[in-house]
Amino acid sequence: MDTIQTSPHDATAPKIERVRHELKRRSLVVTDAERITPGMLRLTLSGEDLADFVSLGADDHVKIIVPAADGTEERRDYTPRRYDSAKRTLVIDFALHEAGPITQWAMSARPGDVLNIGGPRGSAVISNVERWLLIGDETALPAIGRRIEEAGAAARITSIAAVADPGEQQTFDTRAALTCHWAYRPLGEATDASALLAVLRTVEIEPDTFVWVAAEASVTRAIRAHLTEERGYPLRWIKASGYWVKGKADSTEKFE
Numbered sequence: 001m002d003t004i005q006t007s008p009h010d011a012t013a014p015k016i017e018r019v020r021h022e023l024k025r026r027s028l029v030v031t032d033a034e035r036i037t038p039g040m041l042r043l044t045l046s047g048e049d050l051a052d053f054v055s056l057g058a059d060d061h062v063k064i065i066v067p068a069a070d071g072t073e074e075r076r077d078y079t080p081r082r083y084d085s086a087k088r089t090l091v092i093d094f095a096l097h098e099a100g101p102i103t104q105w106a107m108s109a110r111p112g113d114v115l116n117i118g119g120p121r122g123s124a125v126i127s128n129v130e131r132w133l134l135i136g137d138e139t140a141l142p143a144i145g146r147r148i149e150e151a152g153a154a155a156r157i158t159s160i161a162a163v164a165d166p167g168e169q170q171t172f173d174t175r176a177a178l179t180c181h182w183a184y185r186p187l188g189e190a191t192d193a194s195a196l197l198a199v200l201r202t203v204e205i206e207p208d209t210f211v212w213v214a215a216e217a218s219v220t221r222a223i224r225a226h227l228t229e230e231r232g233y234p235l236r237w238i239k240a241s242g243y244w245v246k247g248k249a250d251s252t253e254k255f256e
């Protein structure tokens with residue numbers, strides 16, 4: 001493990017420490033498959049290869065690797081939702097959608113199936129933050145849930161998550177003070193930011209709140225524009241990512 005970059009730090013700035021990990025491919029076995037909601041599939045993976053698994057950031061990602069029809073491999077980013085290296089277990093939540101080789105593989109996965117993963121290559125560890133605003137769609141819920149569950153008692157967290165309907169709401173165990181908002185829109189309208197924006201407009205953002213955003217790229221862009229242009233919120237307190245791009249397989253977008 002190797003710290004490679006630390007953001008400028010003063011008393012009121014969030015501190016973001018980037019830690020690099022040895023890149024490793026691990027071969028795991030599916031030990032449980034459970035629909036935690038109709039649209040969210042949770043796979044529990046186990047294996048000795050997890051003995052040295054490290055993921056320090058709630059929004060870390062691993063590469064899920066599955067065989068492609070042409071003999072190559074498909075790889076996509078997924079969040080380590082929860083892990084226990086002593087027990088050699090790793091939990092990944094898959095937001096189900098119609099197309100996509102990883103989603104198809106996950107939907108047919110059964111206990112005993114083998115899954116290869118790569119990484120995480122690195123972690124972004126955010127500290128010096130007590131107030132959080134976490135905004136995202138179904139693909140962001142694993143990172144949002146992990147951030148909420150790992151937070152300490154001093155943290156105050158507000159989340160705004162876009163899901164299809166109340167049946168997709170999740171509950172989180174946390175020591176933090178937590179307010180969850182749910183924005184409903186059909187999955188087919190996952191590129192329409194209006195449901196999230198309508199809720200966001202009702203939420204006051206106190207100074208020194210770290211705002212984390214992840215959703216389909218155009219939705220992330222719209223939310224980021226609302227924060228910076230309409231509300232004048234400072235960029236150094238925002239981390240925004242496009243976790244997928246409508247109509248493009250294997251695509252993500254970073255917003256600096």
Ligand SMILES: Cc1cc2nc3c(=O)[nH]c(=O)nc-3n(C[C@H](O)[C@H](O)[C@H](O)COP(=O)(O)OP(=O)(O)OC[C@H]3O[C@@H](n4cnc5c(N)ncnc54)[C@H](O)[C@@H]3O)c2cc1C
Nearest residue numbers: 078079095097100101102103139142245246247248249250
């Ligand atoms: C850092 C990071 C962490 C992530 N963590 C998670 C996670 O924990 N759980 C999770 O479910 N996803 C997560 N994602 C998103 C996931 O990587 C993408 O949704 C991925 O494209 C799914 O792969 P696929 O093989 O199913 O579809 P692809 O082959 O990549 O895409 C096929 C088609 O489906 C569309 N598509 C992709 N994802 C969705 C979606 N969610 N809804 C509707 N259409 C979609 C694409 O636009 C494309 O047209 C994360 C992404 C990033 C960047």
